Amino acid sequence: MTALEVRDLVKDYTIRSGLRSSTLRAVDHVSFTLTPGKTVALVGESGSGKSTVAKMLARLERPTGGEIIATKADGTPVADREYRDHVQMVFQDPFASLNPFHTIEHHLARPLRLHGRAKSREETRALVDQLLERVNLTPARSIAPRRPHELSGGQRQRVAIARALAPGAQVVVADEPVSMLDVSIRLGVLNLLARLQREDSLAVLYITHDLATARHFSDEILVMYRGHVVERGPSDDVILTPRHSYTKLLAAAAPNPDERGRSLAASPGTIEKEDLTRMYDHHTQSWHPFDKAAPIAAALANPAGGASS
Numbered sequence: 677m678t679a680l681e682v683r684d685l686v687k688d689y690t691i692r693s694g695l696r697s698s699t700l701r702a703v704d705h706v707s708f709t710l711t712p713g714k715t716v717a718l719v720g721e722s723g724s725g726k727s728t729v730a731k732m733l734a735r736l737e738r739p740t741g742g743e744i745i746a747t748k749a750d751g752t753p754v755a756d757r758e759y760r761d762h763v764q765m766v767f768q769d770p771f772a773s774l775n776p777f778h779t780i781e782h783h784l785a786r787p788l789r790l791h792g793r794a795k796s797r798e799e800t801r802a803l804v805d806q807l808l809e810r811v812n813l814t815p816a817r818s819i820a821p822r823r824p825h826e827l828s829g830g831q832r833q834r835v836a837i838a839r840a841l842a843p844g845a846q847v848v849v850a851d852e853p854v855s856m857l858d859v860s861i862r863l864g865v866l867n868l869l870a871r872l873q874r875e876d877s878l879a880v881l882y883i884t885h886d887l888a889t890a891r892h893f894s895d896e897i898l899v900m901y902r903g904h905v906v907e908r909g910p911s912d913d914v915i916l917t918p919r920h921s922y923t924k925l926l927a928a929a930a931p932n933p934d935e936r937g938r939s940l941a942a943s944p945g946t947i948e949k950e951d952l953t954r955m956y957d958h959h960t961q962s963w964h965p966f967d968k969a970a971p972i973a974a975a976l977a978n979p980a981g982g983a984s985s
């Protein structure tokens with residue numbers, strides 16, 4: 677059962693500099709599926725293409741190629757006009773994604789009404805309260821009339837999560853949802869997302885550069901490097917026994933307060949040349965050449981600088 681299937685997604689940006697223009701391939705034939713009740717993490721350093729994938733899933737960017745196929749829980753396809761109910765986003769900056777002039781009540785009531793989930797004023801109010809309680813913002817009636825600046829960063833992100841649930845989404849794309857929050861409250865927000873996911877059987881794409889939370893909160897990890905998925909598999913396999921030299925570099929660069937430090941000791945320091953044309957899949961325990969995708973051309977020209985964008 678699949679909630680969202682991404683097939684061969686490609687995104688090219690045209691870069692203009694003076695009279696010249698060139699093409700930057702930000703996402704190069706990326707494919708994955710999101711399943712109800714499961715989390716897939718997309719990890720990689722800044723510039724690897726994670727947010728571009730998220731923007732295409734949110735329909736903020738149009739793909740250059742490939743397909744995004746959404747399916748309802750009953751197996752029927754999601755119609756174009758229903759896509760935005762089915763797939764919801766939680767962005768990095770809860771301040772930017774909430775309107776400072778509107779109350780929390782307004783932020784939640786609007787999608788409930790727009791998506792036909794509440795008809796009357798009373799029904800809307802009851803559902804707003806229910807959403808606030810589900811994200812632990814209580815008492816709901818004291819939170820609802822407030823404006824975003826009257827809440828803490830963590831509370832605002834909880835509102836953003838509640839708003840994502842309001843239209844009855846089956847898929848949540850969370851793009852660095854805690855990276856702007858105080859370290860002390862990050863786990864609380866991620867645990868909340870995990871609980872809601874279990875309760876609603878949500879399919880979640882968790883985009884992060886943090887390998888530790890990716891491992892803890894995800895069933896599967898996809899590692900992105902320069903637009904390509906270079907390694908994929910069950911979270912423990914990718915983190916504890918990375919095979920691609922880029923994943924090894926990434927893990928070695930991460931703080932390693934737990935056992936990751938021991939298992940990832942051998943870091944080659946550069947991307948191996950052959951790894952610029954292939955991906956390791958832990959499911960099949962084998963290397964796959966990039967079929968349609970181009971090799972990681974920029975890194976080929978400068979292998980030593982490969983991971984330092």
Ligand SMILES: Nc1ncnc2c1ncn2[C@@H]1O[C@H](COP(=O)(O)OP(=O)(O)OP(=O)(O)O)[C@@H](O)[C@H]1O
Pocket residue numbers: 689690691700702720721722723724725726727728729
């Ligand atoms: N609108 C745009 N126009 C041109 N190039 C872009 C645009 N958006 C992104 N890019 C480029 O596409 C590549 C991938 O960027 P993207 O933001 O997807 O990476 P990321 O892994 O999400 O990084 P970050 O964690 O910093 O957001 C980068 O080289 C970036 O400079």
